[in-house]
Amino acid sequence: MICFTLSFSSSMASFLKFLLLLPLISHIHGAISQKYPTLPKAAVLPLTKDISTLQYVTELLIGENLAPVKLVVDLGGPFLWVDSEFTSQFSSPGSVKICSLQCSMVEISGGSRSCGLGYNASKTCTLQVENSVSRISTSGEMKEDIVGVKFSDAVDPGSFAYIQRFLFSSAPNLLLEGLASGAKGMLGLGNSIISLPSQFSTTFGFFHRKFALCLSPSNGAVFLGGMPPELENEPTIPMMYTPLISKKSNIQQGYYINVNSIKISGKKLSMNPKGSVGRTKISTAIPYTTMENKIYSTFVAAYIKAATSMNLSLVAPVAPFEVCFSPNEGVSNKRTLPNFPTVDLVLQSELVKWRILGRNSMVRVSDGVMCLGFLNGGLNPMDPIVVGGYQLEDYMLEFNLGNSMLGFSSPLGMGEKKCSDFDASSRNTMVS
Known part of the structure; x- marks a missing residue:
């Protein structure tokens, strides 16, 4: 049956x-x-x-x-x-x-x-x-x-x-x-x-x-x-899960998760009196994550503070980015970019968080300049935060429409596997 x-x-x-x-x-x-x-x-x-x-x-x-x-x-x-x-x-x-x-x-x-x-x-x-x-x-x-x-x-x-x-x-x-x-x-x-x-x-x-x-x-x-x-059952790709939420009237207008807070290098940002960020959209239609103006301002100020404490130097911005750095020597050649602040989207509890490392937060625009891949979404955007394609790369995401859950892995680029290892056009398996 x-x-x-x-x-x-x-x-x-x-x-x-x-x-x-x-x-x-x-x-x-x-x-x-x-x-x-x-x-x-x-x-x-x-x-x-x-x-x-x-x-x-x-x-x-x-x-x-x-x-x-x-x-x-x-x-x-x-x-x-x-x-x-x-x-x-x-x-x-x-x-x-x-x-x-x-x-x-x-x-x-x-x-x-x-x-x-x-x-x-x-x-x-x-x-x-x-x-x-x-x-x-x-x-x-x-x-x-x-x-x-x-x-x-x-x-x-x-x-x-x-x-x-x-x-x-x-x-x-x-x-x-x-x-x-x-x-x-x-x-x-x-x-x-x-x-x-x-x-x-x-x-x-x-x-x-x-x-x-x-x-x-x-x-x-x-x-x-x-x-x-x-x-x-791949042990190198552990998954965490968070509920998918509907935007209105129980009709899904895209995929949304609820973000309780944002942390940069482990420090929680103060967003509003309730401390909650709220509904966050996941999208492939935009290349980089956008944030509502107030959220973005708080986010950028905290990121710059964390980055400068790591001896990263601010340089002139390169459009469309508003914040750029001169990375430490040798950093630009490392895939995971460990010498940049980590960004955590804290979900339903402190134990469930989407961690964004330098690989997914920083965009290389030249050999000597890397820019923060988060953009100002303006004063009254349709959604306060939209996670864009660059921040989704080298994560395994599983959208379960039957039980309205999103599964997400840790960044695959940290281990032996990454998303570009899929040769889907020929073997349909991970390339060893």
């Missing part, structure tokens, strides 16, 4: 809609079970970092001809969207009607769809599509087509996982502004029913509704279904 744990609406109507999908899910699961006596536990997407935009990009196979499409990874994005010109040239997607079961999934995910008497049922289902880098948004048509990614541990290492009726959105060409060269859209990994992790979990019942993310300055990977089996 196959069990599913999905975050659907509590209404009976929504539950009945999901029941209609079970025969298709069972059929696909049975076909996979016959082909693979030992079922794969994860599928893998190789990642690379675009040098000019600092975005993380991957490829999916889409359409009957399985054309590769280059996409920018959007950790909190609710779904996949692709340039309509690409889909018309390399794919033949089917349109989704507004009164269909597929369109109703948008309503379950927090959208608004009404289909009552007198409504034009032949109309195409539309979605609000956003480029999370440029913050441009517009409406796009909901589509369905074949999508494929590679299994990470199947009997046949070249085998692929396919979803025959994968739901996504087409979007006008204007949304490509600001994306990495050659990118034709964005791949959403967010906590919605039509995101890539959710659709894979729903289609292949043996996939857990979770995924692991490992970014690096060069290569990395996304593992659908969670950490690959060869790493689940």
Whole structure:
């Protein structure tokens, strides 16, 4: 018997809609079970970092001809969207009607769809599509087509996982502004029913509704279904866990954790009378962590004090950074940069903290200058703190959508393994 744990609406109507999908899910699961006596536990997407935009990009196979499409990874994005010109040239997607079961999934995910008497049922289902880098948004048509990614541990290492009726959105060409060269859209990994992790979990019942993310300055990977089996019990990658919190109305708008306090070199910063920082977003859409103006000012003052006590000298800032140092001799050649202050994001207790070492806090802009990779987010940002891609690199992050927990490792660059050791495009395993 196959069990599913999905975050659907509590209404009976929504539950009945999901029941209609079970025969298709069972059929696909049975076909996979016959082909693979030992079922794969994860599928893998190789990642690379675009040098000019600092975005993380991957490829999916889409359409009957399985054309590769280059996409920018959007950790909190609710779904996949692709340039309509690409889909018309390399794919033949089917349109989704507004009164269909597929369109109703948008309503379950927090959208608004009404289909009552007198409504034009032949109309195409539309979605609000956003480029999370440029913050441009517009409406796009909901589509369905074949999508494929590679299994990470199947009997046949070249085998692929396919979803025959994968739901996504087409979007006008204007949304490509600001994306990495050659990118034709964005791949959403967010906590919605039509995101890539959710659709894979729903289609292949043996996939857990979770995924692991490992970014690096060069290569990395996304593992659908969670950490690959060869790493689940890896003693060199211990994991800590913290709850994922919702932004509003129990609808996840990206991934958030609660930060109780921030410490620099072990000293707690005084942020406000309550001492709590609060909701913190995790994002791949921005290259560096941003902080609300007051938080940033307190943070920078404490960091400079800690750094100068370590005999680091302030130098003229280099845009976009506001604080830069001349490092001690020999420091710039060390991967972990031990001679810089440590930054701790203290989570639900003093025992659970996300430690950021010099490797993830300092950015080398020249041989003699390193700058603090935290930026001023302004007076009234949407989120007080957004942890950006640079601070996520060489951490193993596991997003469990079933129990709303985030697992995170210590910095992998400290030991023998790091995220760039993933050769996901060929062997799908860690390179020894």
